[in-house]
Amino acid sequence: MLSIVRALVVAVAAGALTAAAVPASAQTFPSRPVTFVVPFAPGGSTDTVARIVAQAAGGPLGVPTVVENRTGGAGVVGWSAVARAAPDGHTLLTLEMSFTIAAGLIPTLPFDPRKGFVQVTTAVENPHVMVVNPDLPAKTVAELIALLKANPGKYFFGSGGNGTNTHMGGELFKSLAGVDLVHVPYRGAGAVLQDLVAGQVQVLVTSLPTALPLIQSGKLRPLMVAAAKRSPVLPEVPTAAEAGLPGMVMNFWVGFAVPAGTPAPVVARLNTDILAGLAQPDTRKRLAELGMEPVGNTPAEAEALIESEIARWSAIAKAANIKMQ
Structure with a gap:
């Protein structure tokens, strides 16, 4: 909860400082429904988080929110669709760790996984x-x-x-x-x-x-x-360190990004409103029931996570000689 509150304060402060320089397009955002693209089929963990967050963020955004499943290519179809979308904040990509795995394994992605998107926030995480x-x-x-x-x-x-x-x-x-x-x-x-x-x-x-x-x-x-700590939903199950494998810490996370070129004030608005949705008691309750913990970090912190995850999984894939086309 502290991380969400801290990030909200940062986002609001940043918005106040840049208000005078906000482009006209950013001043009118959002002007239509906001779509959360999920690159996987309905029903999985990523889709579930996207639907919970989209619903929660709809109130603060003040417009309808839509979840669109764009499946195919183990995520590549959905990722590519958002990379090509208009950079106006009305189309968000639902990201999770398979994106960072693919970034290090697939040299022929039809977009730059590092430069093709601007991170908005890491919404939730939970252990494997x-x-x-x-x-x-x-x-x-x-x-x-x-x-x-x-x-x-x-x-x-x-x-x-x-x-x-x-x-x-x-x-x-x-x-x-x-x-x-x-x-x-x-x-x-x-x-x-x-x-x-x-x-x-x-x-x-x-x-x-x-x-x-x-x-x-x-x-x-x-x-x-x-994980480094026991899960509240499985309190009797040992952690990686307790089981004798302290290096086996592996969090599943879900975050959101927008196409590169999206104005910074729009990114800040999305961050603020998604965090506001995550802070709602009903949202936190629904996530907790699934064993998920809200994160709600800043765009810079979300970007740092992406970079560290790409580096980590690239090294593991290289060591295991895992290759994908």
Whole structure:
């Protein structure tokens, strides 16, 4: 909450200082509905956050907000659409960690991932969680590592596809634990979860909201929250450090950006109004129920996160020899 309040104060102060120099287009913003583009199908964590935030920001913005799912190319279609959109603040891109993974893995993106967008804010974050099929004879991370080392190449971790957050999470675990765990890519989170429950694959590192319903129903066993602190929704599950892998900290985050060239006062207005929406008690309650924590940082802080995430996942992909076209 303190970060949201602090960022609100900064944004409001910046707006006051630049009011006299605001272009006419910025003075009239917003002049029509604001669209939040989600580069993935409806129903996933990214889509859920976008809909919660869009609804919450609609009041402060004073115009209707729309969520548009532009799917295809593992996110590339949606990212490209926003990169080409008019830089007037009426089209926002919903970003998450797959964007920063792709920035380091795909040399042929039809836009510059660093220069093609202006960051507005990182809206929420939540940890990843390592889950296994309950029939696996491992109830702790230490037991899992021992099992995998005794049976190299005989167990499988699933992912939602090459280069996804679930793929990178599995590779990070393999690297830190020094185990031989075979990667099985699927086309989306739903398919891998189905096979994990059925026992076709045994291990998955995924965002907490994605796995939470299956954990709560007993269909999956959580071994570790990939975070520095325990999750309020899974208080009995150890952190990465408590599980013996302090380097296995991996936050799933969702943020928003606009096309490059969007006027700074418009970016500041979007930041202020999204943060105002995040600060609403009902919004915070809905996010907490999903295991998500509001962040609401400044555009500069959101930009710094993007840069650090691109660097981190590029290094992990290079070490694991992961390549995408």
